[in-house]
Amino acid sequence: QVQLQESGPGLVKPSETLSLTCAVSGYSISSGYYWGWIRQPPGKGLEWIGSIYHSGSTYYNPSLKSRVTISVDTSKNQFSLKLSSVTAADTAVYYCARLANRVPDYWGQGTLVTVSS
Amino acid sequence: DIQMTQSPSSLSASVGDRVTITCRASQSISSYLNWYQQKPGKAPKLLIYAASSLQSGVPSRFSGSGSGTDFTLTISSLQPEDFATYYCQQSYSTLLGTFGPGTKVDIK
Numbered sequence: 207q208v209q210l211q212e213s214g215p216g217l218v219k220p221s222e223t224l225s226l227t228c229a230v231s232g233y234s235i236s237s238g239y240y241w242g243w244i245r246q247p248p249g250k251g252l253e254w255i256g257s258i259y260h261s262g263s264t265y266y267n268p269s270l271k272s273r274v275t276i277s278v279d280t281s282k283n284q285f286s287l288k289l290s291s292v293t294a295a296d297t298a299v300y301y302c303a304r305l306a307n308r309v310p311d312y313w314g315q316g317t318l319v320t321v322s323s
Numbered sequence: 324d325i326q327m328t329q330s331p332s333s334l335s336a337s338v339g340d341r342v343t344i345t346c347r348a349s350q351s352i353s354s355y356l357n358w359y360q361q362k363p364g365k366a367p368k369l370l371i372y373a374a375s376s377l378q379s380g381v382p383s384r385f386s387g388s389g390s391g392t393d394f395t396l397t398i399s400s401l402q403p404e405d406f407a408t409y410y411c412q413q414s415y416s417t418l419l420g421t422f423g424p425g426t427k428v429d430i431k
Contacts, residue, residue, distance in 0.1 A: 252367065252410060252422040267419045268324070301366055308414035309357050311378070313366035 208232045210302050210314035217320050218296075224289040224319055228302030229282075236260045236280045240305040243276060243287045245298040246316075253298075257305055258285055292321045325349055325413050327423035335431040342398040344426045346411035349392075355415035356394045358387055361425075362407045370409075371396065398428075406430055 214226035228241070235241060242257035256266035258276045266274050270289070278285040289296060299318050303310035326349040336342050346356065354374040359367035369378045371387035374394060384399045398405055411423040 251424050252412075254419040254421060256419070265418050305420075306372075308355075308417070308420045309369065309372050309412075310359075310367070310420075311369050311372075313368075316366050 208304060208312040210304065210312060212300060212302050212314045212317040214317060214319070216318060217322060218292055219323050220293055220321055221291055224287070224292050224296060224300075224321075226287045226300055226302075226317065226319070227284055228286070228314060229284045230304075231283070233304070234280075235278060235283050235285065240265075240308070241278070241285045242303050242305045242310065244301045244303060244310065246301070247295075247298040255287065255289075255300075257308075294321050297321045324419075325352065325416050325421050327411055327413055327421050329409075329411060329423040329426050331426060332424065333427040333429065335429055336401050337431045338401055338403055340401045342401050342405075342428060344396045344409055344411075344428075346389075346394045346396070346423050347392055348394075348413055348415075351391045352413045352415035354390050355413055356387070356389065357412045357414060358385075358396045359410045359412065359422075360405075360407045361410065367410060372414075401428070 209231045211229045218224045240257045243255040258264045273290045275288040299316040301316045302314045304312040328347045330345045356374045358371040361367040375387045408425045408427045414420045
């Protein structure tokens with residue numbers, strides 16, 4: 207059974223960098239699939255952030271591209287998200303997911319990140 | 324960018340009702356359309372992929388149809404555990420998989 211678990215600080219100060227990691231179990235990232243990040247501001251809808259393949263190939267949402275970096279560590283079977291220069295608008299539940307042809311089929315439970323001083 | 328819309332934004336229904344939710348894409352996305360169910364405090368759950376394929380383990384009362392720009396999710400007989408928010412998502416674009424704004428289904 208594929209399982210994903212997000213981890214990282216729940217509170218980030220404005221202008222700083224948000225950093226999250228997604229640990230994958232039950233499946234080796236090196237075996238294939240893209241892996242992605244999706245977020246959901248409180249009470250709002252879902253926003254696609256970006257995705258990465260085990261080779262390191264990435265795709266980013268154009269609206270966030272200048273601030274987003276997604277990386278992968280196959281030795282630890284995990285991938286990470288960095289979002290720079292955050293503002294209150296970046297407050298959201300952040301989900302990691304496995305992408306089967308750009309279809310998130312397995313999701314993490316989500317982690318709330320609040321941007322506040 | 325491909326934009327997704329859903330209608331209605333919310334609906335009230337009773338157990339046993341047939342419920343239909345519509346999703347429209349701003350351009351043709353063939354059958355690259357997926358449906359998710361989200362309950363409060365939980366991650367979305369994949370119900371339907373490729374417009375009409377039922378994800379493993381999902382009850383058969385859920386069905387999807389459509390192609391091109393217009394798609395439908397139907398719940399044939401609404402059950403108590405089906406009260407949730409439903410999202411469509413296009414997976415046609417290589418760059419990003421845009422979600423619709425959601426449809427909240429609550430109890431009448």
